[in-house]
Amino acid sequence: MDILISLIKIIVYLGVLLFTVSYLVLVERRVSAFIQNRIGPNRVGYKGLLQPIADVLKLMIKEDIVPKLAYKPLHRLAPIISIVVALSTFAVIPFGDKIVLFGQEIKLQIASVNVGILYILALTSIGVYGIALAGWASNNKYSLLGGLRSSAQIISYELSMGLSIIGVILISGTLELDKIVEAQSGWRWFIFLQPVGFITFFVSVFAETNRLPFDLPEAEPELVGGYHTEYTGLKFGLFFLAEYANMITASAIVTTLYLGGWQFPYLNTFGISDFWLSIIQILTFISKVLIVIMFMIVIRWTVPRFRYDQLMNLGWKWMLPLSLANVIVTALIIYLVE
Amino acid sequence: MNKINRKVVRTEDLNFWQKLYIPEILKGMKITIRQMFLPKFTRQYPEEKWIPPPSFRGRPVLVEENGKERCVACGLCSRVCPALAIEVQAAETELSKERYPVKFEINMLRCIFCGLCEEACPEEAIVMSKDYELTFFSQEEAIFGKDKLLMPIDELKDRLEFLRKYR
Ligand code: SF4
Ligand code: SF4
Numbered sequence: 001m002d003i004l005i006s007l008i009k010i011i012v013y014l015g016v017l018l019f020t021v022s023y024l025v026l027v028e029r030r031v032s033a034f035i036q037n038r039i040g041p042n043r044v045g046y047k048g049l050l051q052p053i054a055d056v057l058k059l060m061i062k063e064d065i066v067p068k069l070a071y072k073p074l075h076r077l078a079p080i081i082s083i084v085v086a087l088s089t090f091a092v093i094p095f096g097d098k099i100v101l102f103g104q105e106i107k108l109q110i111a112s113v114n115v116g117i118l119y120i121l122a123l124t125s126i127g128v129y130g131i132a133l134a135g136w137a138s139n140n141k142y143s144l145l146g147g148l149r150s151s152a153q154i155i156s157y158e159l160s161m162g163l164s165i166i167g168v169i170l171i172s173g174t175l176e177l178d179k180i181v182e183a184q185s186g187w188r189w190f191i192f193l194q195p196v197g198f199i200t201f202f203v204s205v206f207a208e209t210n211r212l213p214f215d216l217p218e219a220e221p222e223l224v225g226g227y228h229t230e231y232t233g234l235k236f237g238l239f240f241l242a243e244y245a246n247m248i249t250a251s252a253i254v255t256t257l258y259l260g261g262w263q264f265p266y267l268n269t270f271g272i273s274d275f276w277l278s279i280i281q282i283l284t285f286i287s288k289v290l291i292v293i294m295f296m297i298v299i300r301w302t303v304p305r306f307r308y309d310q311l312m313n314l315g316w317k318w319m320l321p322l323s324l325a326n327v328i329v330t331a332l333i334i335y336l337v338e
Numbered sequence: 339m340n341k342i343n344r345k346v347v348r349t350e351d352l353n354f355w356q357k358l359y360i361p362e363i364l365k366g367m368k369i370t371i372r373q374m375f376l377p378k379f380t381r382q383y384p385e386e387k388w389i390p391p392p393s394f395r396g397r398p399v400l401v402e403e404n405g406k407e408r409c410v411a412c413g414l415c416s417r418v419c420p421a422l423a424i425e426v427q428a429a430e431t432e433l434s435k436e437r438y439p440v441k442f443e444i445n446m447l448r449c450i451f452c453g454l455c456e457e458a459c460p461e462e463a464i465v466m467s468k469d470y471e472l473t474f475f476s477q478e479e480a481i482f483g484k485d486k487l488l489m490p491i492d493e494l495k496d497r498l499e500f501l502r503k504y505r
Binding site for chain 1: 360363366367369370371373374376377378379380382
């Protein structure tokens with residue numbers, strides 16, 4: 001029974017995630033169009049709502065070109081790594097507390113791993129393999145540059161990302177994501193307890209997901225397309241999907257760690273039945289994630305791209321010391337309070 | 339002094355809050371979000387067409403007056419055309435000393451919309467219209483004969499007036 005429930009959860013979540021990813025592309029295009037005083041894609045279906053389907057169909061029909069001198073096995077493997085990592089990170093994120101359906105109590109989290117945060121950190125580090133291997137296997141100088149940039153960038157920002165999370169772990173005293181969310185009941189969201197940690201983490205998230213202002217691995221004006229220059233058709237589509245899936249996952253992680261996850265402040269004092277409580281919690285989680293995503297999109301059209309040295313400067317000279325100081329101060333305060 | 343390694347001197351130093359960068363980003367986001375609610379510039383093209391001003395040089399057409407072309411087949415437009423797009427073949431009418439073009443063709447793939455034919459024409463018989471939608475599926479289709487070139491004078495009033503005023 002447990003396995004069946006898990007399977008159903010996985011299927012539902014995969015469906016929802018893939019659906020959201022494809023529509024996120026549309027949302028991004030529409031929002032960026034609005035920011036630039038344009039209208040954006042509005043032709044396919046009502047107000048362009050079928051645009052993602054058209055895009056996917058186009059990508060599937062396109063010819064799959066593999067460069068002659070590319071190292072084929074890795075060239076094929078790289079997009080798969082990217083998408084698998086992007087999708088599987090979501091498995092440990094709790095998107096609600098518990099829900100009782102058909103007399104079964106279901107935990108709204110696919111895998112309650114007791115080292116959830118470590119799992120996330122480990123998987124996001126694997127994600128860089130997808131990009132670096134794609135760059136290397138394409139046998140193209142621009143791709144290679146993109147791949148290398150990405151590995152350097154992700155390695156530098158992973159440090160400050162990990163260190164900022166330590167602040168959260170210190171306060172909540174656990175690595176399990178559902179426990180971390182539970183620790184943020186009421187208004188005890190970690191964004192208020194850990195403002196500096198939140199900022200360093202959020203900035204690192206931008207770098208980890210290769211979003212502007214840190215999208216150096218695929219900087220179009222400099223590197224043609226970066227690591228996916230030599231990819232066409234569905235393989236390119238996988239990279240594209242992975243990028244947006246990463247964005248959703250990153251927003252979900254930010255929500256879980258700092259914005260109280262599915263917690264709706266003082267919801268259980270309103271006296272709502274358990275079932276609706278769970279529904280509201282899920283909706284709370286979704287809307288929080290959407291807000292973070294919107295924030296990321298607006299940032300993209302606000303801040304220009306960093307130069308490479310500026311990126312490294314920011315990472316090593318500001319983010320790392322800041323997050324280190326944050327850990328030390330948090331630890332000191334906890335030590336003094338207890 | 340080495341020009342490349344010269345230190346950049348800012349006339350105005352950033353203050354503490356500006357150096358923090360984050361308040362400035364938030365300010366920038368405010369501007370970005372404000373942009374979203376401004377009126378859009380997009381024209382929904384096939385439904386919403388642009389009507390050019392009379393000074394616009396669209397595809398050259400022959401003026402049709404009283405069901406006949408004004409052209410007297412002098413061949414000046416064909417001579418002046420820098421792209422060699424026009425071909426005129428003259429024939430005589432029943433009236434003495436009057437000619438008309440039996441064949442008048444403009445190759446729209448060659449035409450560069452310079453408007454020299456219009457300037458050279460002594461009869462105001464060829465003018466630039468407002469038509470800018472030119473699509474064809476083959477090269478043959480792109481050669482416009484008299485059937486496609488003739489346009490009633492009523493539709494060309496704007497341009498003729500413009501020419502009288504400014505030429
Ligand atoms: S507009 Fe210029 S190129 Fe076109 S037919 Fe007239 S003279 Fe020739
Ligand atoms: S210059 Fe005018 S009158 Fe002469 S052939 Fe051309 S269109 Fe006809």
